[in-house]
Amino acid sequence: MRFIVKLFPEITIKSRSVRLRFSKILQSNIRNVLKRIYEGTKVRMEWDKMDVLCDGATPEQAERLIEALKCTPGIAHFLQVQESEFTDVHNIYEQVQAVWGDKLEGKTFCVRARRIGDHDFSSLEVERYVGGGLNQHSNTAGVKLKNPDVTVRVEIEKDKLFIVTATHPGLGGFPIATQEDLLSLISGGFDSAVSSYMMINRGSRVHYCFFNLGGAAHEIGVKQMAYYLWDKFGASHRVKFVSVPFEPVVAEILERVDNGQMGVILKRLMMRAASQVADRFGIQALVTGEALGQVSSQTLTNLRVIDGSTDQLILRPLTAYDKQTIIDIARKIGTEQISITMPEYCGVISKSPTVKAVLSKVEAEEAKLSPDLIDKVIEAAIVEDIRDIGRATAQEVDEVELAAALDDNAVVLDIRAPEEEEEDPLEIEGVEVEVLPFYKLGTQFGDLDQAKTYHLYCAKGVMSKLQALYLHEQGFVNVKVYHPE
Numbered sequence: 060m061r062f063i064v065k066l067f068p069e070i071t072i073k074s075r076s077v078r079l080r081f082s083k084i085l086q087s088n089i090r091n092v093l094k095r096i097y098e099g100t101k102v103r104m105e106w107d108k109m110d111v112l113c114d115g116a117t118p119e120q121a122e123r124l125i126e127a128l129k130c131t132p133g134i135a136h137f138l139q140v141q142e143s144e145f146t147d148v149h150n151i152y153e154q155v156q157a158v159w160g161d162k163l164e165g166k167t168f169c170v171r172a173r174r175i176g177d178h179d180f181s182s183l184e185v186e187r188y189v190g191g192g193l194n195q196h197s198n199t200a201g202v203k204l205k206n207p208d209v210t211v212r213v214e215i216e217k218d219k220l221f222i223v224t225a226t227h228p229g230l231g232g233f234p235i236a237t238q239e240d241l242l243s244l245i246s247g248g249f250d251s252a253v254s255s256y257m258m259i260n261r262g263s264r265v266h267y268c269f270f271n272l273g274g275a276a277h278e279i280g281v282k283q284m285a286y287y288l289w290d291k292f293g294a295s296h297r298v299k300f301v302s303v304p305f306e307p308v309v310a311e312i313l314e315r316v317d318n319g320q321m322g323v324i325l326k327r328l329m330m331r332a333a334s335q336v337a338d339r340f341g342i343q344a345l346v347t348g349e350a351l352g353q354v355s356s357q358t359l360t361n362l363r364v365i366d367g368s369t370d371q372l373i374l375r376p377l378t379a380y381d382k383q384t385i386i387d388i389a390r391k392i393g394t395e396q397i398s399i400t401m402p403e404y405c406g407v408i409s410k411s412p413t414v415k416a417v418l419s420k421v422e423a424e425e426a427k428l429s430p431d432l433i434d435k436v437i438e439a440a441i442v443e444d445i446r447d448i449g450r451a452t453a454q455e456v457d458e459v460e461l462a463a464a465l466d467d468n469a470v471v472l473d474i475r476a477p478e479e480e481e482e483d484p485l486e487i488e489g490v491e492v493e494v495l496p497f498y499k500l501g502t503q504f505g506d507l508d509q510a511k512t513y514h515l516y517c518a519k520g521v522m523s524k525l526q527a528l529y530l531h532e533q534g535f536v537n538v539k540v541y542h543p544e
């Protein structure tokens with residue numbers, strides 16, 4: 060299996076040295092991501108493309124490789140190609156016919172050829188000969204040079220023939236690590252997930268900082284989100300997940316601060332704490348999901364007072380976005396369903412938040428808080444390699460790898476998102492499978508039969524572990540994970 064990866068156009072208009080640097084980073088990113096799926100992956104860098112070779116990958120691995128390339132920043136689109144040798148133009152036609160013949164029935168098509176090297180035919184001659192042959196061979200396919208249903212692409216490089224069997228869209232953007240690292244303040248809601256994704260797609264390695272306001276359930280939900288974003292879009296690089304226990308901060312704010320100022324002060328303290336984390340790891344800027352006017356307290360006046368709490372650069376990629384646009388992006392990148400399950404922890408703190416924070420008043424309120432409040436919570440912060448979120452949970456939940464080893468009265472609970480489940484339904488001989496998407500689990504688990512043991516199933520075994528942990532926290536004992544090898 061072979062792919063030809065085309066660079067995002069914004070990379071190709073850079074100076075030669077910058078383009079080379081970006082291309083090398085992309086080459087390494089593709090290698091890192093694809094090797095997680097298929098160890099034998101080879102990536103060769105050329106001036107205007109990457110040649111990705113995955114010979115020996117199984118069909119199941121092939122599907123995952125395609126999905127991974129679709130989610131790797133820096134790629135405009137990529138071609139799935141079949142590589143072979145050829146003798147002459149007629150032989151090229153025969154090979155193209157074998158790949159495309161049946162797929163063109165009832166469709167209009169054109170042939171586009173590109174050629175590098177010395178041959179006794181031109182690209183145009185290849186297009187005409189192959190196109191004419193395909194046309195004659197079929198009763199229902201017809202040539203149409205403008206806007207055909209199908210464009211059959213062939214590339215000839217010296218003695219090699221590449222027949223394009225499919226074209227896949229890429230994510231665009233810049234390869235991760237072409238820009239400097241960022242620390243994203245992630246709450247699990249729609250906005251911070253989308254803003255994190257946008258900065259990943261702009262080429263930054265995005266680390267995560269989470270302020271825990273709602274105990275274990277809050278943390279599990281946010282970890283799930285951060286792991287999803289990393290695994291899907293950012294797995295070419297290791298990143299950190301920092302969890303800061305912020306309940307003591309909220310407690311002091313609730314006790315000592317004027318109600319109207321609470322929201323702004325909580326945000327200022329978050330920025331201060333996040334700045335300390337960023338400084339510790341040499342990170343230059345913070346990212347938040349704030350959008351102008353989205354909630355009444357997100358005014359320019361308030362944002363400015365929040366900015367004043369730290370010297371760190373604060374990026375707000377969603378400033379000008381409306382909520383529907385943000386939700387549309389969340390749906391596209393797959394974070395919508397996770398965000399829907401997240402309760403609103405931050406917004407509830409103030410009943411009637413100020414929309415025009417006054418710095419002197421805010422500072423006077425802040426003076427009522429313990430001076431070492433932030434230092435203390437930062438000391439208690441837990442820093443994890445995000446890959447450990449996937450691994451560590453396995454130790455705390457019983458995991459069953461073979462259907463034969465499931466408990467006698469076991470039910471496998473498929474918690475995948477409905478689209479995923481419908482595309483590839485889970486069937487296990489002799490075992491009852493129930494479907495309950497993960498975002499309904501928290502509210503509907505109580506309706507399930509407690510006499511049975513439920514084995515949660517998801518494709519990668521990470522969500523199922525996190526959810527099983529969550530249900531254990533809620534007091535459900537008969538919960539395990541089914542993760543077939």
Ligand SMILES: Nc1ncnc2c1ncn2[C@@H]1O[C@H](COP(=O)(O)OP(=O)(O)OP(=O)(O)O)[C@@H](O)[C@H]1O
Pocket residue numbers: 243244245246247248249250251252268269270271272329346347348349350353404405406
């Ligand atoms: N508990 C938290 N941990 C880390 N960052 C947070 C937390 N709560 C809020 N933030 C940051 O502050 C931003 C604004 O939060 P707020 O709750 O005011 O708005 P929001 O629009 O509901 O955000 P979101 O949809 O991301 O939760 C978030 O996008 C996030 O970047």
